Amino acid sequence: MNRLPLLFLGIFLTFASAWAGLVAYPYLKLGQLLPITNEETGELAPPPLSGIADAGQDVYAANGCLYCHSQQVRPAYLSTDIAKGLGPRRTVARDYIRSRPAFLGTMRTGPDLTNVGLRYSAEWQHRHLYEPGEVSKGSIMPAFRYLYIMQKIEGAPNADALKDLTGPHAPKPGYEVVPTEDAKALVAYLLSLKRNYPLPESPEEALE
Amino acid sequence: MTTLAESLNPSSSEQTLEKIERSAIDASARLPVLLFFGTAIFWLLIGSLLALVASFKMSIPGFLDNEAWLTFGRVRPAHMNTVIYGWASAAGIGVGLWLMARLCRVAMMHTSLLIVAAIFWNLGVLVGTLGILAGDSRSIEWLEFPGYSTPILFIAYAFIGIWGIIMFRFRRPGHVYVSQWYLLAAFLWFPWLYGTVNILLIWQPILGSAQGAVNWWYAHNVLGLWFTPIGLASAYYMIPKVIGRPIHSYYLSILGFWSLALFYSWNGMHHLIGGPFPAWMISASVVASIMMFIPVITVAINHHMTMKGHFGGLKWSPTLRFTVFGAMSYTVVSFQGSLMAIPTLNQITHFTHYTIGHSHLGLYAFFTMMMFGAMYYITPRLVGWEWPSANLIRWHFWLAAIGILVMVGALTLGGIIQGLALYDPAVNFMNSMHFASPFLWVRSISGLLLTAAHVIFAVHFVMMLLQMGSKRGEPTLFARPVLEEETLSV
Numbered sequence: 001m002n003r004l005p006l007l008f009l010g011i012f013l014t015f016a017s018a019w020a021g022l023v024a025y026p027y028l029k030l031g032q033l034l035p036i037t038n039e040e041t042g043e044l045a046p047p048p049l050s051g052i053a054d055a056g057q058d059v060y061a062a063n064g065c066l067y068c069h070s071q072q073v074r075p076a077y078l079s080t081d082i083a084k085g086l087g088p089r090r091t092v093a094r095d096y097i098r099s100r101p102a103f104l105g106t107m108r109t110g111p112d113l114t115n116v117g118l119r120y121s122a123e124w125q126h127r128h129l130y131e132p133g134e135v136s137k138g139s140i141m142p143a144f145r146y147l148y149i150m151q152k153i154e155g156a157p158n159a160d161a162l163k164d165l166t167g168p169h170a171p172k173p174g175y176e177v178v179p180t181e182d183a184k185a186l187v188a189y190l191l192s193l194k195r196n197y198p199l200p201e202s203p204e205e206a207l208e
Numbered sequence: 209m210t211t212l213a214e215s216l217n218p219s220s221s222e223q224t225l226e227k228i229e230r231s232a233i234d235a236s237a238r239l240p241v242l243l244f245f246g247t248a249i250f251w252l253l254i255g256s257l258l259a260l261v262a263s264f265k266m267s268i269p270g271f272l273d274n275e276a277w278l279t280f281g282r283v284r285p286a287h288m289n290t291v292i293y294g295w296a297s298a299a300g301i302g303v304g305l306w307l308m309a310r311l312c313r314v315a316m317m318h319t320s321l322l323i324v325a326a327i328f329w330n331l332g333v334l335v336g337t338l339g340i341l342a343g344d345s346r347s348i349e350w351l352e353f354p355g356y357s358t359p360i361l362f363i364a365y366a367f368i369g370i371w372g373i374i375m376f377r378f379r380r381p382g383h384v385y386v387s388q389w390y391l392l393a394a395f396l397w398f399p400w401l402y403g404t405v406n407i408l409l410i411w412q413p414i415l416g417s418a419q420g421a422v423n424w425w426y427a428h429n430v431l432g433l434w435f436t437p438i439g440l441a442s443a444y445y446m447i448p449k450v451i452g453r454p455i456h457s458y459y460l461s462i463l464g465f466w467s468l469a470l471f472y473s474w475n476g477m478h479h480l481i482g483g484p485f486p487a488w489m490i491s492a493s494v495v496a497s498i499m500m501f502i503p504v505i506t507v508a509i510n511h512h513m514t515m516k517g518h519f520g521g522l523k524w525s526p527t528l529r530f531t532v533f534g535a536m537s538y539t540v541v542s543f544q545g546s547l548m549a550i551p552t553l554n555q556i557t558h559f560t561h562y563t564i565g566h567s568h569l570g571l572y573a574f575f576t577m578m579m580f581g582a583m584y585y586i587t588p589r590l591v592g593w594e595w596p597s598a599n600l601i602r603w604h605f606w607l608a609a610i611g612i613l614v615m616v617g618a619l620t621l622g623g624i625i626q627g628l629a630l631y632d633p634a635v636n637f638m639n640s641m642h643f644a645s646p647f648l649w650v651r652s653i654s655g656l657l658l659t660a661a662h663v664i665f666a667v668h669f670v671m672m673l674l675q676m677g678s679k680r681g682e683p684t685l686f687a688r689p690v691l692e693e694e695t696l697s698v
Contacts (some may be wrong), residue, residue, distance in 0.1 A: 004384070010466060011393045015400060015433070018473035021492060022425040023404060030485070031418035064281020070559055074482025079555045081482075083633040086469035092484045099416035101348050101409065101423070104483055108559035108630055109266070109644075111637050135267065138638055140269045140645070146276040 030093045036199065045197040047165045049189075056189025057100055059182045061155050069113045070105030071193070073085065076205045085149040087195055092202045095195050110141055117121045126162050126179055134167040143169070147183035150175055160184070229313060231588075236315035237306050238590045240322040242673070244302030245583055247330045249666050251294025254337075256421060256659040258287035267325025267645065277341040285352035286340045292350065292430070293361065294333040296571060298326075299579040300438040301368055304391050306586050307373050307445055310615040311388050312379030316371070325367035332360035348409055348419070350427035353552035355410045363403060369395045386461040387444045390437035392625060394468065397433040399427055421485060423474035431570055432472035434540075439578040440468075440507060443535045445516055446585055450528040451521050456513035464506035481558060490666040497549030504542040511535050524687040526601045530581030537573035541566065556631055561644055561651075562623025565616045572658075573612045580608070580665070586670060588683065595684040596677030600668045604661050611657030614650065 010195070035044040049057075073087040080088070096102040102170055105112075120128070124135065130148050132141040148162070153176050161176040171177050179187070198204075262284045265271050272278045309316050316322065325386035327468045336353030339345070353361070372395040376388065405426040408414050414422070448455055455461060457625075477485065479495030521528045544566055548557050557563060584601065588594050595601060629640035671677065 007384075007392070009387060011469065014466070015397055015473050017470070018425065018429075018476075019400070019404070021474065021487065022476055023408070023422050026418035026421040026489070027408065027414055028483070029418075030421070031414040033415065033417060035669075043239060060346055062343040063276075064285055064345060066347050066349075067281055067284050072483050074555075078482040078551055078635050079558075080631050084630075090482075090484075093417035095484060096416035096420075099419075100413060101346065102416035102419045103347065104420045104480065106349065106479060106559065107684065109561075110643065125435055127427075136638075138642065140266060140641060142265060142269050142273050142280045144279070145274065146279075149376055168598035 033094050033097050035097065036094070038198075042171060045199055046095055046098060047197065048196070049192055052185050053188040053192040054098075056187070056192075057103075057186035059102065059147075059186040060189055061101070063186075065113075066103045066105040066107075068105075068107055068109035068110065068141070069103075070108055070192075071099075071103045071112065071114045073112070073114050073195070081112070081134070082205055086112045089199075089202045091194075091195055091205045092199060094199055094201065113190070113193055114195050115193060117191045118196060120190075122187050122191055123163065125190050126183065127165060129145050129183065129186070130162060130165065130177060131169050134165070144183070147180050147186065149179050149180060150177050212507070230310070233309050233313070234411065234589045236317075236319060237309050240316065240319050241302045241306050241586065242286035242590055243326045244298045244305075245587065246673075247326065248295050248298035248302065248579075248668070249662075249669055251290045251298065251330075252662050253659075253666055255287055255291035255295055255656070256662050258283050258290060260289055260652065260655050262657060263648070263655050266648045267652060274305040276343060277386060282341050282343065282345060284346070285345050285349075286337050287470065288350070289340065289352055290337055291571070293336070293353070293481070296331070296435060296575055296579070298333075298573075299583065300394075300435060301329075303579060303582040303586065303663060304394065304438050305368070305589075306373045307387055307441055307582075308391050308696060311391075312375045312387050313382075314375050314378050314380065316375065316475065321367055322371055325364045327370075328360055328364035329368070332357050332364055335360060346410065348423050350430060351405055351423070352411060353658065358402075358406050358410055359677050361603060362406060363401070365399060365402065369399055370646045371619075383446075386455065386458075386465065389465050390444070391467075394434055394437040397437075401429050401433065417484060420480055420483060421477060421489065424479040428476035428479065429473060431513070431567075432468075432475060433573060435571065435575045436468070438470065439534060439575045440464075440579050441510060441536065442582045443531055443538075446527055446531045446581060447511060448536070449519040449585070450531075451515065451526050453514065453518070456510050456516075457511055460506050460510040464503045464510065467499070467506065468503035471496045471503065475500070475545075475549075478545075479555070481549070481551055481554045494549045494551065497546050500542055500546050504539055504546075508535075521689070523600075524685045524689045526595075526598075526605070526684070526686065527581045527585040529605055529686075530577050530584065533605075534578030534581060536563035536575050537569060541569040541574055544569065556627040557623060558627075560623040560627040561619045561647065562627060565619030565623055568612065568619070569616045573616065577608065577612075580604070583669075587649075587669070591672055593672060594680040594682070595668065596671045598684050598686055599667065600664055601684065604665045604668070607657050607661035607664070611654045611661060614657070615654035618647045618650035622651075 035046060037044055073089070074081045075090040075093045076082050128135040130142045131143050132139045150171055153174055157176055158178045160178050165171060165177060231380065258281035261272065261278065262280055287647045307478045339357055340352050345352040346354060372391065376392055405422060406694035408422050409419060444455060474496035475493055477490050478497045481490055481494070515532065522532060543597055548566060584595065626640050626644040629643050
């Protein structure tokens with residue numbers, strides 16, 4: 001192959017075709033999606049994130065949660081995700097317009113978190129992050145104790161202190177475990193993960 | 209007409225002139241290429257260590273869990289990025305630049321700039337890795353390096369890529385060999401890939417929903433349009449060189465190259481089957497993934513027919529043994545990849561350790577083994593010294609080969625079992641994790657074998673640089689070669 005203009009042109013065009021389809025198209029189409037306003041209630045779908053939940057995305061990214069937890073529900077014709085109770089409907093592009101980045105994930109070493117905000121309380125999340133094995137027996141999730149501070153109780157106990165901690169890392173009498181700002185933000189973000197609002201492009205799917 | 213005096217003068221014979229030209233090219237490539245090789249091996253060791261930490265954490269969750277920088281979610285991307293950018297890319301750049309210089313028959317000019325580029329590339333990897341461990345990871349797979357380190361890499365790459373293209377521009381007249389097409393394409397595709405994602409995902413992030421598509425377009429193409437062309441360029445060079453016969457078919461080379469360029473670039477979305485994207489995007493990638501059978505079968509036939517009758521070379525040539533292992537793995541991993549893209553099978557393997565096995569089959573069994581083979585061939589020509597010990601090469605090969613086969617086997621089997629458990633609505637989630645767990649132990653142990661292989665290789669490389677061992681007049685081989693053709697070179 002010695003006709004070089006042809007070589008260069010081919011190298012350019014083959015690559016450009018995929019670039020147009022898989023980069024430019026999503027940028028122009030999916031990259032411009034807006035939330036939908038419910039005409040009866042005036043609510044936005046997906047709802048906006050609170051400031052602290054938005055900050056929690058940074059903690060989620062910094063600590064690499066997505067290497068074990070996905071955030072996507074596949075349609076019933078392609079998977080058993082809905083039958084397994086991961087969510088009432090498949091997730092679509094509009095579900096991720098407030099994510100930065102979109103934590104779609106490629107592993108389910110741990111459970112999918114698309115709708116984890118519907119399943120657990122803040123208290124549970126804090127205890128679980130502090131020592132997963134104590135809350136979820138047999139879990140291989142690493143502990144995130146470095147997001148918490150063990151301190152001596154001085155005066156009245158801290159209102160945010162974790163309750164009912166058990167196991168080797170539970171505080172000794174006279175001590176308490178309080179979440180850092182990062183832990184609070186992360187839990188606020190986890191609680192915000194509720195993709196149960198209706199979207200016209202993704203109706204709930206009936207199970208067979 | 210040659211005069212009698214000319215024909216008697218050894219320096220005027222064509223073979224001698226070619227030898228002089230080759231040694232001039234090797235002398236010019238010596239410092240930059242050795243720098244890329246040396247730093248690549250350093251990052252391979254760091255990457256292996258990080259991999260071991262991450263892997264054992266999956267079996268022993270309490271292992272090193274008290275420090276933020278050692279948490280699984282930071283060590284794993286640190287492993288990924290050190291091996292992708294620190295090891296594989298740097299090794300590929302070293303091999304690619306040397307091949308380009310040899311095939312274009314031009315010496316590298318102004319290599320001091322290339323040396324500066326190599327230093328900057330490594331600085332970028334270092335800053336990026338420390339950034340991930342410090343908690344600045346972007347959590348965008350294959351692109352975790354924080355925004356303050358990626359420009360360093362991009363600028364360093366610009367010099368490297370321009371050097372490769374400049375060599376091509378000033379090549380000696382003559383036929384352009386298939387390895388050169390692949391290298392030229394890789395040198396042009398990588399900056400386009402890396403530049404696009406730097407703009408759209410890091411500097412001015414686009415809306416979340418579009419990011420997944422761009423992310424996996426990039427991640428898959430780094431493998432398909434950066435590592436794969438460099439790996440194949442190396443195979444197309446090393447196999448004919450070692451066994452001393454030309455590539456079987458020029459036309460198959462053309463078909464293989466163009467079908468790879470067209471189909472591989474469209475593959476990315478098969479990582480997101482069922483994901484929140486328009487169906488046509490996923491379908492396009494699934495179709496393109498199946499079409500990958502064309503370039504893969506073409507290249508496999510071409511390499512096999514070239515090797516036919518010369519498989520005896522695997523007994524004595526280290527370069528050939530690593531390269532052929534890599535070439536065979538390329539066929540296997542590509543077949544596997546095409547099958548995994550079929551939605552029916554994908555719903556089992558998606559989200560499981562099966563995928564991790566697949567990526568190690570690609571990046572390690574194919575690309576890394578290919579780079580080892582090329583480095584065994586190139587380094588003696590740069591250092592002017594033969595490898596000190598055939599036994600160390602033998603240990604390196606068997607530990608790496610057995611290690612990676614056990615690793616891929618364990619992750620594949622474990623992944624299928626995990627995937628079936630995740631698929632069955634009657635099985636509790638926790639069981640999918642427990643089913644996979646013995647396989648993860650096996651994976652950690654195979655990781656120890658790979659790490660041992662890398663330590664041996666690193667020690668041997670240092671011995672080589674220090675010119676240890678006795679001076680040999682011939683290349684270091686596993687056994688005496690059985691001469692099959694006259695034009696035998698090693």
